Amino acid sequence: MTIATALILAFSLSMDSFAAALGTGACLRRPGLWEAFRVGACFGGVQLAMPAIGFALGLTFATFVQEVDHWIAFLLLLGVGGKMVWESLFGDEEDEAGGDGDGRTALGALLFTAVATSIDAAAVGVSLAVVDVDIVSICLLIGVVTFGMASGGVLMGRAAGPLLGQRAELIGGLGLIAIGTKILVEHTLGF
Numbered sequence: 001m002t003i004a005t006a007l008i009l010a011f012s013l014s015m016d017s018f019a020a021a022l023g024t025g026a027c028l029r030r031p032g033l034w035e036a037f038r039v040g041a042c043f044g045g046v047q048l049a050m051p052a053i054g055f056a057l058g059l060t061f062a063t064f065v066q067e068v069d070h071w072i073a074f075l076l077l078l079g080v081g082g083k084m085v086w087e088s089l090f091g092d093e094e095d096e097a098g099g100d101g102d103g104r105t106a107l108g109a110l111l112f113t114a115v116a117t118s119i120d121a122a123a124v125g126v127s128l129a130v131v132d133v134d135i136v137s138i139c140l141l142i143g144v145v146t147f148g149m150a151s152g153g154v155l156m157g158r159a160a161g162p163l164l165g166q167r168a169e170l171i172g173g174l175g176l177i178a179i180g181t182k183i184l185v186e187h188t189l190g191f
């Protein structure tokens with residue numbers, strides 16, 4: 001795999017994480033650089049690990065994993081996004097985006113979202129198992145690119161949050177549901 005192909009792959013896989021981080025940044029109260037790096041590290045770390053996990057699974061269970069990965073991603077993102085939509089409409093205004101009130105995202109919510117947005121990276125790892133690639137280098141590249149994209153997404157979301165007001169969590173939740181639906185449609189209908 002050429003470096004250009006690997007970069008395209010890394011940026012493609014980081015788009016869902018970027019969108020989720022953008023929503024996170026918009027929902028939190030003025031997240032700082034440290035929170036952006038924290039979110040970036042979580043998304044980047046999970047995105048780094050998932051292709052390696054998929055690669056290992058691909059060596060043994062490729063057919064089964066490819067048949068259900070899109071459903072797993074869809075259900076996880078529907079759950080997280082649905083919770084955000086519910087809380088934006090009926091929840092306590094103090095508990096924005098699973099935050100703890102000081103501009104930070106709850107670690108559990110952050111990890112859950114990171115895993116949900118990186119299921120496709122596991123599927124890519126499965127497909128890489130049948131190709132002659134340096135999986136370590138590719139995983140590192142994916143992790144670094146995702147770290148940068150997610151960190152930037154939080155900071156961009158911070159700027160958009162005041163413009164969106166209380167609708168930020170609703171928009172973020174709907175965005176996660178849309179990402180899950182996109183993954184499901186792409187895999188089931190072949191788009």
